[in-house]
Amino acid sequence: MRSFSILRVVAKLLIPYILLFAFYVQFHGDFGPxxxxxxxxxxxxxxxxxxxIFGLRAAQKVISVTLLEVMxxxxxxxxxxxxxxxxxxxxxxxxxxxxxxxxxxxxxxHGQHLGIFLVELGVGITVSGVMIAIFYLFAAxxxxx
Amino acid sequence: MIDAHLPVLQIxxxxxxxxxxxxxxxxxxxxxxxIATCWLVFAMSCRLLYLVSQxxxxxxxxxxxxxxxxxxxxxxxxxxxxxxxxxxxxAIVITYAPTSVDREIPVEQQTLFxxxxxxxxxxxxxIVITGDLFNLFVFLEISSLSTYALISLGKHRRALVAAFxxxxxxxxxxxxxxxxxxLTYQITGGLNMAxxxxxxxxxxxxxxxxxxxxxxxxxxSVGISLKMAVFPLHQWLPNAYTFAPSVVTAFLAATATKVSxxxxxxxxxxxxxxxxxxxxxxxxxxxxxxALIGILWSSTAAIFQQNLKRLLAFSSIAQIGYIVLGLSLAxxxxxxxxxxxxxxxxxxxxxxFMATGCLALRLPSLDLKHLHGIGRRMPWTAxxxxxxxxxxxxVPLTSGFVSKWYLIVSLLGTGTExxxxxxxxxxxxxxxxxxxxxxxxxxxxxxxxxxREPTAxxxxxxxxxxxxxxxxxxxxxxxxxxxxxxxxxxxxxxxxASAVIGSTH
Numbered sequence: 001m002r003s004f005s006i007l008r009v010v011a012k013l014l015i016p017y018i019l020l021f022a023f024y025v026q027f028h029g030d031f032g033p034x035x036x037x038x039x040x041x042x043x044x045x046x047x048x049x050x051x052x053i054f055g056l057r058a059a060q061k062v063i064s065v066t067l068l069e070v071m072x073x074x075x076x077x078x079x080x081x082x083x084x085x086x087x088x089x090x091x092x093x094x095x096x097x098x099x100x101x102x103x104x105x106x107x108x109x110h111g112q113h114l115g116i117f118l119v120e121l122g123v124g125i126t127v128s129g130v131m132i133a134i135f136y137l138f139a140a141x142x143x144x145x
Numbered sequence: 146m147i148d149a150h151l152p153v154l155q156i157x158x159x160x161x162x163x164x165x166x167x168x169x170x171x172x173x174x175x176x177x178x179x180i181a182t183c184w185l186v187f188a189m190s191c192r193l194l195y196l197v198s199q200x201x202x203x204x205x206x207x208x209x210x211x212x213x214x215x216x217x218x219x220x221x222x223x224x225x226x227x228x229x230x231x232x233x234x235x236a237i238v239i240t241y242a243p244t245s246v247d248r249e250i251p252v253e254q255q256t257l258f259x260x261x262x263x264x265x266x267x268x269x270x271x272i273v274i275t276g277d278l279f280n281l282f283v284f285l286e287i288s289s290l291s292t293y294a295l296i297s298l299g300k301h302r303r304a305l306v307a308a309f310x311x312x313x314x315x316x317x318x319x320x321x322x323x324x325x326x327x328l329t330y331q332i333t334g335g336l337n338m339a340x341x342x343x344x345x346x347x348x349x350x351x352x353x354x355x356x357x358x359x360x361x362x363x364x365x366s367v368g369i370s371l372k373m374a375v376f377p378l379h380q381w382l383p384n385a386y387t388f389a390p391s392v393v394t395a396f397l398a399a400t401a402t403k404v405s406x407x408x409x410x411x412x413x414x415x416x417x418x419x420x421x422x423x424x425x426x427x428x429x430x431x432x433x434x435x436a437l438i439g440i441l442w443s444s445t446a447a448i449f450q451q452n453l454k455r456l457l458a459f460s461s462i463a464q465i466g467y468i469v470l471g472l473s474l475a476x477x478x479x480x481x482x483x484x485x486x487x488x489x490x491x492x493x494x495x496x497x498f499m500a501t502g503c504l505a506l507r508l509p510s511l512d513l514k515h516l517h518g519i520g521r522r523m524p525w526t527a528x529x530x531x532x533x534x535x536x537x538x539x540v541p542l543t544s545g546f547v548s549k550w551y552l553i554v555s556l557l558g559t560g561t562e563x564x565x566x567x568x569x570x571x572x573x574x575x576x577x578x579x580x581x582x583x584x585x586x587x588x589x590x591x592x593x594x595x596x597r598e599p600t601a602x603x604x605x606x607x608x609x610x611x612x613x614x615x616x617x618x619x620x621x622x623x624x625x626x627x628x629x630x631x632x633x634x635x636x637x638x639x640x641x642a643s644a645v646i647g648s649t650h
Contacts, residue, residue, distance in 0.1 A: 072164075073164030074164070074168070087150060091209055093150070093153040093208070
């Protein structure tokens with residue numbers, strides 16, 4: 001669909017804002033509506049749009065399959081790792097209260113806030129990875145048949 | 146400190162090791178990692194069982210949020226025993242796996258296989274350990290989704306169809322369970338099992354007229370029965386077991402349906418209480434009827450199967466019937482028999498499928514007509530199969546005898562002093578009759594393996610490697626040990642039964 005100039009131009013205009021909005025939903029998720037899952041899906045939507053307009057190969061140059069295979073498990077590890085850190089810090093699994101600290105006052109989140117921030121980050125990474133992977137699989141299928 | 150966190154470590158360690166496996170990628174290293182993790186998990190569940198038998202039920206609050214608001218993990222006598230069975234079989238089967246995996250699964254998919262195996266184990270353990278009904282559903286999905294993928298790894302193209310069939314049926318089952326959980330939540334506002342039990346008492350008393358509760362109970366019991374493969378909801382099972390890789394079949398047959406039985410026990414005994422489930426609702430008669438038909442029908446069907454794995458799959462449906470039969474009695478004896486049979490059948494069927502996997506390693510086909518004379522070329526494997534088969538029939542000195550004995554005693558024990566003819570007594574007779582059917586289908590293999598002349602294909606076969614035979618004999622040996630010395634499993638089963646029945650009064 002690269003030959004349709006309207007599509008190409010509109011996509012190029014939209015994609016940065018879609019990605020930016022994904023980050024907004026991700027990092028503002030602890031104050032407003034949103035969170036890791038939604039952000040991951042929105043981020044993936046940006047890549048999917050890019051893939052639809054410029055082709056699968058171009059999309060895979062931006063986010064390669066190898067990167068996806070790292071992203072998907074890494075997100076889970078960030079989520080679970082946060083829980084394990086809570087365990088090591090003396091609390092129960094995922095007990096963010098033990099993540100309290102006093103440096104970077106007001107700038108760096110701490111306690112429950114830091115915990116949910118990290119967990120949502122993990123969710124976001126895995127969800128966007130999985131969504132893009134599903135798109136790649138279906139798109140590749142169509143090319144081969 | 147470790148003891149206090151054991152319930153969560155039991156889940157977190159395998160759950161976090163599986164994404165690590167994907168990052169590691171190298172097949173050999175992933176294999177070693179997964180085997181080590183499985184044994185670690187098994188060690189932890191042994192420790193948990195010990196702790197529970199010392200100090201009673203253990204609870205763990207995730208995130209430090211107290212129940213019923215937070216998710217609670219709860220280990221009592223029943224869940225500790227099922228954890229032990231699942232993690233034990235998981236560890237032994239994966240130790241046995243590598244040689245078989247090398248032959249049956251393409252090199253590039255082996256990492257995925259080990260990862261999925263660990264995820265499936267995590268899901269099954271999670272179902273057993275959680276005290277929260279919705280969390281149970283989440284773990285159910287983790288184990289189911291990974292199981293579908295595991296089955297689809299089978300060599301035969303029909304493995305894909307079998308996996309898809311199971312996916313459709315399993316999803317319907319899971320949806321039913323979710324609807325049931327949703328309706329229960331709607332009426333009570335609770336998801337914690339212990340909390341639900343007390344919230345539901347006002348709806349499950351003698352004048353139970355709340356339709357939402359009735360419908361929720363119906364959805365839950367049908368959904369779980371589908372997952373358990375109770376006759377006539379077993380259609381997915383034979384194909385899934387037949388076409389999955391040998392290792393996967395051995396693992397699933399020993400654990401997956403057993404865990405669903407655990408869920409049914411929890412829902413009927415802990416949450417809705419036997420008074421509601423079995424006296425106000427006719428679940429006991431239904432389950433008993435279906436179990437009996439299932440036992441007879443599947444045992445008969447097993448006799449006519451041409452494929453060895455399919456034969457064992459049908460036998461599994463019949464064995465689920467025995468387990469359900471014990472459960473439907475709503476007595477301590479019945480539940481003890483049921484739990485004991487979960488334990489013994491996990492060993493017997495696990496061992497049988499492991500022996501079958503040894504055969505699959507050396508032979509191109511598992512059709513009985515291609516197995517002629519295999520007892521002469523692979524005597525150790527065929528002997529292991531035959532001993533496992535004896536356990537399946539319930540011959541004395543094997544553990545299969547012990548659990549059938551308990552089952553028949555509790556079936557006969559439910560009658561009152563009056564000599565009235567009860568369904569239970571008929572059931573006891575049918576259980577014995579079905580053992581004869583089991584003798585026929587086990588004999589079919591023995592006949593083919595030991596009393597026929599080897600064909601050319603079989604002539605070329607050599608004995609399975611020690612790496613697979615040792616775990617197989619370990620499991621088969623255990624069925625003999627627990628047949629001669631049934632004290633340990635019986636005590637554990639009785640402890641489990643009193644944990645689940647005791648909580649109802």
